Amino acid sequence: MTSRSKRPAKTAGGAGRPRRRLRAGAVALRNRLLGVLVPLRGRRAAQLRYAAILDGQTVNLHAELPARAGLPERAEVVLQRGRRRYPGEARVHEGPAGEVLVDAAVLLGADVGGVPVGTGRWRLRLRVHTGRRSRTLPLLLLQPPVPYEGPTKPMTASPVTGERHRLGRSFRGSARVVSTAARPAVEVAKVHLTHAGVTVDFRVLGTRVEEPWVDFVASGRRIEQAVTALGPDGFRVTVPLGEMPPRGSRPDHWDVVLRDRDGRSMRLGRRLHDVRNPLRVFAMRNLAITPPGKAPLIVQPRYTPAGNFRVTCTRMPEAGRTD
Template sequence: MTSRTKSPATAGGRAGGPRRRLRARAAALRNRLMVGLFMPRRRKRTAQLHYAAILDGQTVNLHAQLPPSAGLPERAEIVLRRGRRRHPSEARVYEGPNGEALVDAAVLLGADVGGLPVTSGRWRIRLRLYSGRRSRTLSLLLLQPPVPYEGPTKPMEASPVTGERHRLGRSVRGSARVVSTGARAAVEVSKVHLTHAGVTVDFRVLGTGVDEPWAEFVASGRRIEQAVTPIGPGAFSVHVPLGQMTPRGGRPEHWDVVLRDRTGRSMRLGRRLHDVRNPLRVFAMRSMAITPSGHQPMIVQPRYTPAGNLRVTCTRMPEAG
């Protein structure tokens, strides 16, 4: 008589189904409470956001209308709060065309870019109003969460400078908040320079550290190890001679670039901190016909894959036979 055992993947997959359904039911109940109960009751005593978005990955853009009870304050500021930490940012308050009080704000996030020093976690967004010596604080009611738009570009998912990620969310009572997370471990290409001598790639390491790193240019059955040169904090440069990348057969050879270090970590080089939907088309780079010393002519084409990974394609010139 034989016994059957379930693999961890199978058991985990079956257990994940009920958990997903439970989370979905909890989210639906939360949304019903928010839209049907809390938000209608809070409309008259909160500032209502007519627009809220983070388009560049690091700036919160807000446009809100104050409740009639707030009058027209002399000045206003946005305050991000988490626990005992509070970070204020100036806002503009003015009178709208129908006499309503409106507030606009652009809040830059991240100490490294000169913005508010937010850390990972959920930050409540509050509006602080001042009239003379008096002040009051209002919640910002997010009636509709940001909706992704169509087109060749999209909202940035991360800061293009630091890689830190910020998104807008809502509490169960409908109040707006910013959810921040640290940068994901990645190697971001800053510049690709192609000459008749070789390919030079400048890049940044985000979200992690590297210990005695080096780069590898990898094609099918081939591997070229190259030293990297530090050019700034977390920034490096690598150069590979094109004489080492000449195709061995008649087919093109596609070289990917990988950063490795002595801990065994490996990360692909690419461009991911951008707002375009097709990096292959938008970040197109010129090809070059090159004849490395002692080798046959070839065409070298650096490019980005649809996933954003850097790839260098080397193709033997047809007339070279």
């Protein structure tokens, strides 16, 4: 009998390698095409020197017009999707070498008083005006925004609505804004700690809840609390600290979960921010209390590294000592 050689076992990451190779090939092909198209389009297109959405809802642009465009009297940035077009004001000025530059800051979202963009891909163009004549130029994005390092980071969503906007580019290098709806989340707006209890105001984003309530959950324990509506999407919940002392010597970590009659559950937290360490930046004061008839404890509201809201209750060391 002849022995058959065994085939090497497939690794878990093997299935993803062809997709990664395809993506890498597509990126390389796009870069080669841009190397050909940009010089050709650069004669009749404005090139973006800078483009970013730093606060999650404002497009910041700095572009240079082609040399033959001259100095227009005024300009505007136009967001277009299908037949919908929304102009935004831009400022035209000359650079130190005589080049024509355009700056613009376009606020996105009708709820914040900005351009009423909906979900989808929106083309970015520049319209320049001189007298009664106007001309529309493509905006070329040569390099997409690069994330920076540090204690803060670019906002990935609007801090008001939770809608998500990012800059992208077409296969020919034209800039565009890609907008998506807010992800379902429960965002903490305010925390108030007293000797009687913890009160949390929060907003529900990206979804609607029917007959909601809040569960405080820790180590197999659960405290169910009713909520009070503060508006169409805002609520308030209060939990008495007298029900939260730890039963043993170890701390109890209470997670806070919003539930409703349809069976949905979502953790309360803070995610619409630009900090990398919410535990350190959004630190809250501790409070030492003595619930009636119970041992003293330390109450610490805080945020986990993932941004989830948590209340830690720790028995005070002196409470277990006897003279």
